[in-house]
Amino acid sequence: MDIRQVFARNLRQARNARGLSQEALAYEAEIDRTYVSALERGVYAATIDMVDKLAKALGVEASDLLRRSLKRTRPKASRQRSSD
Secondary structure, rough: HHHHHHHHHHHHHHHOOOOOHHHHHHHOOOOHHHHHHHHHOOOOOOHHHHHHHHHHHOOOHHHHHHOOOOOEEEEEEOOOOOOO
């Protein structure tokens, strides 16, 4: 997943978690609703300033909107010494 898709997913999730419509978020961020829609669909790439503006409107850190989810992997098997 590229960073634009990561941002789109995180933006949508943060907006939904706060119970905001695209229109309400756009109002809070002082941008157009269609721009919010395009960002959430990955049509446009947001500038770093726009990421910050949206994060402030959502009450989250800008880094939260860019964070890739951590994949859960199985821990590597550790070698244990047997006590003979």
